[in-house]
Amino acid sequence: MRIRRRPAAPSLRLLPAALALVLGPAFAAPPAPLSMDTDQAFDSASVAPFAGAYPDVYARLEQRREQDLAHLQRWLRQPSVSAQNRGIGEMAELLRSDLQALGFRDTAVVPTAGHPGVYGYYDAGAEHTLIVYMMYDVQPVEPSGWKVDAFAGELVDEPGLGRVLMARGATNQKGPQRAFLNALDAIVRARGKPPLNLIVLAEGEEELGSPHYPQIVARYEQRLRRADGVFFPMSTQDRDGQASMFLGVKGILYMELEAKGNPVSGGPQRSEVHGSLAAKLDSPSWRLVQALATLTTPDGEIAVPGYRDAIRKPSAEEQRLFNGLVLGRKADEAKQLAAVGAARWKNGRRLRDAAAAEVFDTTLNIDGLVAGYTGEGVKTILPHRALAKVDSRLVPDQTPEQALALIRKHLDANGFNDIEVRRLSGYPPAQTSIEAPLSRAVLSVYRKYGQTPPVAPRIGGSAPYYVFTQTLGLPMLAGGLGHGAGAHAPNEYTVIDPAPGSKVAGLVETEKFYVDLLYAFAQALQQPQR
Amino acid sequence: MRIRRRPAAPSLRLLPAALALVLGPAFAAPPAPLSMDTDQAFDSASVAPFAGAYPDVYARLEQRREQDLAHLQRWLRQPSVSAQNRGIGEMAELLRSDLQALGFRDTAVVPTAGHPGVYGYYDAGAEHTLIVYMMYDVQPVEPSGWKVDAFAGELVDEPGLGRVLMARGATNQKGPQRAFLNALDAIVRARGKPPLNLIVLAEGEEELGSPHYPQIVARYEQRLRRADGVFFPMSTQDRDGQASMFLGVKGILYMELEAKGNPVSGGPQRSEVHGSLAAKLDSPSWRLVQALATLTTPDGEIAVPGYRDAIRKPSAEEQRLFNGLVLGRKADEAKQLAAVGAARWKNGRRLRDAAAAEVFDTTLNIDGLVAGYTGEGVKTILPHRALAKVDSRLVPDQTPEQALALIRKHLDANGFNDIEVRRLSGYPPAQTSIEAPLSRAVLSVYRKYGQTPPVAPRIGGSAPYYVFTQTLGLPMLAGGLGHGAGAHAPNEYTVIDPAPGSKVAGLVETEKFYVDLLYAFAQALQQPQR
Structure with a gap:
């Protein structure tokens, strides 16, 4: 992939300590392990768009748009609030029976010490296998302030967005997940089977911190280990239509x-x-x-001796990804601060150092x-x-x-x-390389849909993806087109039919992305890794 | 008054600092301003019992015990929860009309920026005047767990205690206050008038921290200044019948x-x-x-520079009172710790040093x-x-x-x-001298009823009695016989008829104490101060 050099900028990290003291907390130095040694920057525009096209499958998606939308609504009308144990059993069985109806050969509701998991194996007779991680639980409806019944699965016209499906779980995560299954359905209808075997491994406790997901993984560990990657359907477009990628979590x-x-x-x-x-x-x-x-110190920096000793230096790949990421963020620093309601980055650090801390x-x-x-x-x-x-x-x-x-x-x-x-x-944290076939496949499909997503080597948030990357040793990625918001708030939505001129993908285009992704991943697995 | 020497005990405060360090926090030294220089100890047994006797008045109390008990019940059945603004106006008017019925010439409900006060002036044509501080509000009923309706004014037999009146406000503070008015009623019925003019000055916000009491005081300030002292009816006997006195608050x-x-x-x-x-x-x-x-320091000692600079050294009187107080407390240190649920005094201080901190x-x-x-x-x-x-x-x-x-x-x-x-x-804090006629009168009446109350120069708690001692320049004391508990808890009670063998005063004896107190104070004001 093409590397571009980021413009040379004097780094305050290189200033003598005395000068940093004079400058004071307005430019606090980042902690020691974050020093970097390359200016090379990754540019996702350098990646070739995926060349595959599946018009027969796309046609099915167009034909069945009403039925497919109805599937999303059916999922959203089934409450499944893990924190309140509301509708959990019903939703687990709904997911299992949907998988069965889609042609998954083996399906099961998987008991755990908490809410059950759901397992489904689609035997396509293929050489390779993709695990699809799903969560079937949702946040509580609270806080209140909903325009509509949170479990009515209603379509609402939102100015500037278009026609949206507004319900708890619309974007986090039932909408994207059922869109993925709609894509699979269209492939099966058009071509008989998908290009990869599929394992759906779902949990009903994601919103509780996934306490029993390791139990679900353990039950199928031998079969899971033979898979080639893990994918989590997720709408990543922002309101303006910009998609983004991340390769790791803390x-x-x-x-x-x-x-x-x-x-x-x-x-x-x-x-x-x-x-x-x-x-x-x-x-x-x-x-x-x-x-x-x-x-901590009086200004909130970690003061536990040795706390950073285990942090490894950012790898060359991570540095290149980070450099590319920061290049794309420089223009809107004020907007970024406004989004979190703050007047400055921590202890007055510069954007680049604050962003580095978030990643590394x-x-x-x-x-x-x-x-x-x-x-x-x-x-x-x-x-x-x-x-x-x-x-x-x-x-x-x-x-x-x-x-x-x-x-x-x-x-x-x-x-x-x-x-x-x-x-x-x-x-522990989890990490996937941009060089993994799964990463290359996802990025190439984004490129096909005109996206040049910023690629974060890691986000600041946490998720227990270590069960995939560490326990199973597999690459793991979340991704997809589409836009939604309000995941833990009132009026959660996902866009179904974007407003004219919008760059956000509607439901059908989101589903096409998932069709392409399955083929792109199957192809990438055939190619030698670079 | 007789002074006794406390037994010599090696004071760890006198140990060299180095040794204190070796001993560590098991015997932390008290803060510097608390050093004392006398071993003399005040003994309330040295005070002569009040010699007055008012059998005609006592007879009225015996005759009217049922009507007088009914007055307490009537007060307790009127909710007056200041925090919830529940029954406040009704209780203020109930108190005012009771004062009027008792012969108070001027009475008024006194508007403030918060809940109203109540004023009453009883003109006995006497040379001297006693202000009676009252609070007509009570705590909320919460926390729940009551055996009876908290506003039913029910009589309950409590094993070991006797017949008690169980209701919110029974002991804090309606019970003692109405008992005081019952005593006044008996005096008026037997003798036509009390030996002192009386001013009742009540508030309905004591449980809120008395935010507007200064407004009530200001309204009558000129008249109040000409009074000779302030008394707050309060049941001070513990479960075993031991009464106690305190002369100041923080x-x-x-x-x-x-x-x-x-x-x-x-x-x-x-x-x-x-x-x-x-x-x-x-x-x-x-x-x-x-x-x-x-x-603070890591072990919770105040670390604000100069924070103790304004603390004056304990006076000779305060030291004598404190020494007497500690003598009486030495025997039951384990019981005192158990009462607060702690295994040690602060930073391992000895009882004496902990007690000194509480007072000084x-x-x-x-x-x-x-x-x-x-x-x-x-x-x-x-x-x-x-x-x-x-x-x-x-x-x-x-x-x-x-x-x-x-x-x-x-x-x-x-x-x-x-x-x-x-x-x-x-x-600010408030303070009254043990030498004040009011203090001598209260103590002598305790002595008449067989009590040798420990006398604290100050309690650890706070009350805005500065309005009396500082704004008005008057001595102020709380006191009385009787026993109650549960002031801010469920099942608040005051003992009406103590169990056989109990040393707790019942309602009638509590009322007799107040009769005697009025006469004792009138007498003390005639005597030159020692």
Whole structure:
């Protein structure tokens, strides 16, 4: 793939430390492991568009557009709120029976210690196999403020967008997933079978952090290992029609740090007490505050010794991808800040350094704090416990175990062995190369549809894709055309018929992308890797 | 009054600093201003019992016990929850009309910017005047768990206690206050008038922190200034029948410290954002934690420079009172710790030092902490604001203004000028001398009823009694026999007929105490102060 050089720009990371001090926090240096050594930049425009065309399959999609839309609506009208255990069993069976109807030979609802998974194997007699990851659960309807019944599957005309399907799950993730199955249906109707064997492996707990997905994977592990890649149907176009790609996700360590009254460091153990007793009793709240304060510097930079030691230097591929990514983002820095409601990047870093941290650096974030009285006005108590919810995003080669051990060690070294640290969740990061056949296939299909997607080597968010990349050793990618929004908010939607002039793909074009992708991946697997 | 010497005990405060370090936090030294220089101890047994007796008045109380109990029930059946504005107007009028019926010449419901006050003036044609402070509001019924309707005014047999009146306000504070008025009623019925003029000055916002009581005082300030003291009817006997006295209260400064996303120190300003953005955005939660951490040492001792500078050394009287108080408490240290659910005093201090802090030292207490997600399980957000509710108890000569200024200055000096500090409430401490005629009168009446109450120069709690001691320049005391509990909890009660063998005063004996007190105070005002 073509590499372009990014324009030379003086890097403040190269300034003498003294000058950086003079400049102050307006230009804070990034943490040490993020130093990079190439200016080469990846450009997705250099990739040749996929040349395949399947007019007989496309024709089926055009003919069946109403039936296919009705499939999406049928899925959206079945509530499946994992957090509230609402409609979960029904949705799992609906997905399984749809797979059966589509010609999947083996299908099963897969019991777990939590909500069940769904398995389906489509035997196309092909040499290669694609695993399709799906999630059949959705967020709760809350927060309220919906224009329509969140489970009515209604079509709504939205100015500037076109005709959208507005329902919980419309874009996250039922819409894209059923669109993918519509594409498969059209292939089967037109050509008898898809060019690859398919394994659908779905879970009903994605919105809960996928606690039991490893159990589902374990059940089929031998068969899954023989597959060639994992794909997650996802609408990636923004409102303006720009699609994007990402090749990796961060891992996470999610902890609760709790200080409680105890025999060693004191404080009330049974219940809150009157606030005046602070004169003679120890305070778990102050203990928590003091313990937390040792974890960062006054300006919020991680202060746990060795916390970044496991972070490997960005690879040459990652650097090229990142350089390409930042080139595309320079123009709209103000817009990016406005989108998150902030006036500056962390500690005044430049856009490039902030973006580098998002891709390559770990974090230590307070998600929540709670102790004692949190209502309006005056109430004087000395709380007997104080809790912080803290997460850390992990990049290669960090692991949740090692990160947790470093935090524990640091707290102990500072005399805070009375602070309980509970791991609520944890998994490592996941990564796929841009050189993998799956990546090349997805990108070439984007190119066919006129897209030059920015390709992030990694997003700042976390997902347990390590089960694919690490447990199964497979490339894993999410992608697709289409635009939706409101995933965890009211009025979630996915565009069905875009407004005139829009660059957003409608339902049929989104389905065509998935048709092409199956053929493109089958072709890419035939070619030698570059 | 007789002074006794407390037994000599080696004071760890006198140990060399190096040895204290070796001993470590198991015996932390008290803050510097608390050093004392006398071993003399006040003994309330040295005070002569009040010699007065009013059998004609007592007889009325015995005769009218059912009607008088019915008065308490009538008050308790009228809800008056200030926090919920429930029954406030009705209770204010009920109190006013009761005062009128009792012979108060002038009565008024007093409008304020909040709930109204109630004023009543009883002109006995006497030389001296006693102000009776009352609060007619009660706490909400919550938390639930009541055995009876909280506003039914029911009599309940409680094993070990006897027959109790169980209702919200039974002991805090309607029961004792109406018992006081029953005592006045008996005096008027038997003797035509009380030995003192009386001013009842009540508020309906005590449970809200008395925000508008100064307005009520201001309205009658000239008349109030000419009074001789202020009395607050209060059942002070514990379950075993031991009464207690206190001569002062701490002041308070109640603050909210808030960190919010802002243009200078960054962070999301509009709403929480995704937790993964911690890689590139500043965190108001970390700012708050770091700012709070500068206010104390790692083990929770106040670290604000100069914060104790305004604290005056305990006076000789305060020291004698304190020494007497501690003598009486030595035996049951384990019980005291158990009562608050703690295994040790603050930083391992000895009982005496912990008790000294409760009486003489200021505090800095976290009442509440809140930021972001505080529910169960995993949710990853970067909150755009974080809030701490902090109170500081103030002792002479601290003021809320000075304390707040020191905290602000310290935050600014440490670079935390982005932390907003809001004062929600603040008032100075209040103090009455044991030598005041009111104190001598109350103590002598306790002695008449066989009590040798421990006398605290000050309690650890706060009340805005400065309006009496400072604004009006009057002695102020709370006191009385009787036992009740559950003031801010379910099943609040006051004992009406104690169980056989109990040392707790029943309703009639409690009323006799108030009869005696009025005469004792009138007498004490005739005697020269010692």
